[in-house]
């Protein structure tokens with residue numbers, strides 16, 4: 001059976017092509033949650049035009065992008081660090097703040113645990129349960145703050161799409177402040193949520209001395225191969241992170257792309273509208289056509305639970321052979337081998353996914369069972 005998450009994540013095309021025996025045949029990738037519109041055309045065009053800039057070092061202080069982000073988010077540049085993806089920012093947080101114990105809410109993005117372990121921190125966890133759509137009980141989450149030095153929450157959380165209300169976030173933040181625990185709020189997917197439903201404490205940063213916000217530009221602007229993300233916190237925390245960052249870790253083409261992305265207001269609106277419409281379309285189609293359970297939640301992906309008689313590894317294998325990658329969630333603590341995640345893509349691609357699923361179910365029927 002294929003195991004295409006051997007490096008812990010979706011989107012590993014090389015492993016999938018090898019395991020599914022597809023050579024270099026293009027795959028339709030629903031296993032990584034990337035904007036299906038692709039990067040803004042101006043990003044592609046400018047990168048091509050500026051290829052010759054690779055003969056120079058990137059700006060070691062990332063000044064232009066930092067200034068532009070500061071203007072857009074109404075922050076000071078001292079409150080921002082740019083990273084080689086949100087993942088680098090998370091690594092810098094652990095390296096710089098040196099927590100001995102890190103709290104996580106399972107099921108969650110595996111790098112919280114992987115990076116903590118890599119830098120010598122121990123993990124303590126609480127769980128969100130399927131019956132509560134994976135939102136943890138707040139008292140369980142609060143209890144973590146008494147036991148650890150730093151807590152990660154995903155907002156929205158990957159792979160469950162869990163989000164909190166503003167009042168809940170304020171309570172969580174108050175807990176971080178009163179226990180003097182760092183709180184990392186990973187907002188890598190927040191841009192995909194319609195603006196009127198986006199809930200974040202970021203504009204209230206001044207009030208919080210222990211909170212670090214992490215954002216990704218790779219997913220929303222579809223540049224995961226280029227790598228770009230940033231973290232926002234009080235200047236004292238940002239300075240500590242900066243001290244641990246390898247000079248030039250963000251390349252110049254990524255910095256240039258980031259500057260262009262921040263002007264792409266129409267692209268942003270089109271993306272949000274597409275995801276909102278297609279998320280509902282996919283969710284309903286999966287529930288109605290297949291009768292599978294789709295968890296509620298937000299962002300550009302859906303978490304789905306197969307009936308107990310079915311196994312996701314078999315479904316993933318059958319889909320993979322047909323050139324469609326889905327993300328098995330069996331490896332996430334708190335999830336099972338009935339669970340998988342799919343990205344929300346364009347209508348045409350979503351229909352391709354649905355018809356591949358239909359074929360697998362019609363042809364494979366019994367094969368999908370345990």
Ligand SMILES: Cc1ncc(COP(=O)(O)O)c(C=O)c1O
Pocket residue numbers: 084085086087088109154157158186188215216217218219224227228229
């Ligand atoms: C919740 C979450 N945060 C952060 C990241 C990393 O983002 P980046 O590509 O910007 O490093 C991912 C990537 O899958 C993710 O799922």
